[in-house]
Amino acid sequence: MKGIILVMDGMGGRPLKEFNNQTTLQAAKTPNMDKMAERGITGLMDPIAPGIIPGSDTAHLSILGYNPYEVYTGRGPFEASGVGVDVIPGDIAFRCNFSTSDEDGIITDRRAGRIRDGTDEIVATLNTMKIEGYEDIQIIFKESTGHRAVLVLRGEGLSGKVSDADPKVEGNKAKEVKALDASPEAEKTADILNKLVAKSYEMIKDHPVNLKRIEEGEAPANIIIPRGAGEVPEVELINDKYEVNSACIAETGLIMGIGRFAGMDIIEMEGVTGGTDTNLENIRDTIIDQVNNSEHDFLLINIDGADEAGHDGDAKEKLKFIEKVDEVVMKEVLKLENSYIFLTADHSTPISVKNHSGDPVPVLINGPEVRVDDVCEYNEYAVAKGGLCRIRGADVMNILTDLMGYAHKFGA
Structure with missing residues (x-):
């Protein structure tokens, strides 16, 4: 038996007046997910704990059976590893945005x-790039998908205890990075970052790529905004932890990075963007191929577009993307045999919030000998009546490996 955790990133939501007080998932036409609910057992899940607003990183760590309060040092190391940077102990890593700044430093x-x-x-x-006064510090940039990038600082006397430069909303300057403790390492790292942000604008504002974008009426990527500082963590490999042969199918560097830290094989795909324009056909075909033709018995899958639409506050786009995933991906996933499929979201991204929230997310499990309940629809309201009741992310791997026959008895 194979085990599959399929995460539709940010799929959960809150009721919207424009959808007659339904969530986007409720309002969407999802016959294949509804069929999966009808054939399976359903419930709600708090990715970390009730009311805790999870990041995609901490939620995935929890779903994979890791305690995020113990292993999470920041998002940066996972992003860097995910895009292929070989981070080493002592490195400080950041996720970054390619952003647009005007001449006055306002992020537009x-x-x-x-x-x-x-x-x-x-x-x-x-x-x-070299920063004056810190020539001994190695600065490593690497592009990720779309507007995303990573930054790694390597050298002596650095710290991950620094704040973000991200202003969070347009119309403000990049925030001044500050030390989060009184250590000289944190003060040094903050100073490097503030100089790095300013220097990035000077270095790339007239880059040929940006001059072409301006000429074509597009926003230039003329400044780098780092956030999510973290030191490289150590985690137990998931193959050892659960005695599985695992692989990760994901679009974004963050989730691939979590997979790499957990020791999973990373299955890369062409044409995936992490947005609503991603190539769902390639994702679908990769899933089917891995289930039918690989030796991997556990797959973590992440599809990201609903989260992007949620962050943009675009209800129609989120609904449209959910429907497309149902038609393109779930229609074929529904046909898989000899597999347990755990379908969920890593968090809710309500349209009204334009960010993550602490609302629980819908879950379902399909597979042989699952205790089928009476729920026939897959959405936040219908599954609340399901047989799984309300679980936490930390329960997922235990439930799944028990169904797969991989779990061990606790006690005599």
Whole structure:
């Protein structure tokens, strides 16, 4: 038997007046997910704990059976590992946005017009950066999908205890990075970052990629905004922890990075963006191929577009994407045999909030000998009546490996 955790990132939501007080998932036409609910057992899940607002990183760690309060040091190391940077102990890693700044330093677009191409050329320029007074510190940039990038600082006397430069909303300057403790290492790292943000603008504002974007009426990616500082953590490999042969199918560097830290094989795909324009056909085909033709018996899958639409506050786009996933991906996943499928979200991203929330998310399990309940729809309201009741993310791997026949008895 194979075990599959399929996470639709940010799928959960809150009722919207424009959808007659339904959530986007409720309002969406999802016959295949509804069929999965009808054939399976359903419930609600708190990714970490009731009312705790999870990041995608801490939620996935919890769902994979790790205690995020113990192993999470910040998002940066997972992002860096996910895009192929070989981080080492002592490195301080950050996730970054390619953003758009005006001449006065005001951030006019945090995602640089959802840039898709040319970021590798911009990164090639940024990787020549040296900060005056800190020439011994190695600065490593690497592009990720879309507007995303990573930054790694390598050298002596650094700390991950620093704040973010991200202003969170357009119309403000990048925030001054500050030390979060009184250590000289944190003060040094904050000073490097503040100089790095300013220097990034000077280095890339006239980059050929940006000049072309301006000429074509698109927002230039002319400044780097780092956030999510973290030191490299150590985690027990998931294959050892649960005696599985695991793989990760994901679009974004963050989730691939979590998979790498957990020791999973990373299955890369063409044409995936982490947005609503992603190639769902490639994701579907990769899932089917891995289930039918690989030796992996446990798969973590993440599909990201609903979260992006939630952050944009675009209800129609989120609904449209959920429906497309149902038609393109779930229609085929529904046909899989000899597999347990755990379908859920890592968190809710309500349209009204434009960010993550602490609302519980819907879950369902399909597979042989599952105790089927009476629920016939897959949404936040219907599954509340399901047989799984209300679980936490930390319960998922225990439930799944028990169904797969991989769990061990506790006690005599």
